[in-house]
Amino acid sequence: MGDYMVLIISSMLINNITLAQYLGICPFIGTSKKMETATGMAGAVVFVMTLAAIITWCIDTYFLKTLDIEYLRTIAFILVIASLVQFVEMFLKKSIPALYAGLGIFLPLITTNCAVMGVCLINIQEEYKFLEALTASISYALGFGLALILFAGVRERVILGRVPKPLQDTSIGLVTAGMLALAFIGFRGLV
């Protein structure tokens, strides 16, 4: 049990997928201007990332490794993620319209969110077992959500301030993200 706690804390806070591993920066900058869009994106990512990580883990272990065709991993993973996103979108539209309305426009964007593919690859690289892969992916996804929501909160404040013209928008966004990343470095003492 202790091992899993360490895994959760290190994947969620210490090795935060965005602020320490540089993955998923595009949606992180792109959807963080308003709190609403940030929470929507965070929800969608948690949902898709967990599903994608589990499915790609199974495909890699039971299919690619047994058939000895690991060099097809990149192609296989991106196809799985792209079709999964499409499938999830259709499924939600049909059966849970309320959730679909909430996540709606963010779902297709996730295909090119490198954090999703990144977590799938990290799971394989670290040679996690099934339960470890599941725990790690949920924690990574929650870490992404946490960072995104915190960042959106800060950014809503920054807009109110007087930012010099050349620094506006993405530029000040990146500097703010840097400050947040600095705060996350403080978590290193936890484990």
Add this chain to the structure above:
Amino acid sequence: MAKTIGQEFVKGLWEEIPPFRLVLGLCPTLAVTKSVENGIGMGLATTFVLVCANLLVSILSGIIPSKIRIACFIIIIATFVTVVELMMQAYAYQLFQNLGIFIPLIVVNCIVLGRAEAFASKNRVIPSLADGLGIGVGFTLSLTAISAVRECLGNGTLLGYSVFGPAFEPFSFMVEAPGAFICLGLLLCIMNIIGQK
């Protein structure tokens, strides 16, 4: 559409230079720019994928049905990324290890898919090649610039050679994640100031 091939190439170097003008593909930009060597390696790998993907997409754009074009583009890109991955593993193993998962992640680099969709699928072969090469070289230049700043300040070296002499105290903040964000933010600001004039 009266642009010459030269103009298509040059626009990738300043007008639409990624990741400054097109704010796409930030993840590899931040992650691999700890040292100039990694920056150049990543830039060249991305350039190769961009040029090949643009070439194939512009050739096949008449055949691919428009409804499934994104999926087709992704498969084309993934194929070339696999080629790069295997080549690097064979000929530049150290670089392959340094770049880690960011090599397979070129697939989800929005720059490549963006160029395939926005340019190559609507243009002929030669302009598409020029566009891919221009954007690729632009991306390599930006990565080199960012990594030069970070390596200089963070390690006191440039391509492994000492710049400031042994008395220099490395500013290790720059090679960590927060330094990457802030460095890119400030460079973007400098680009904006120059661009305004």
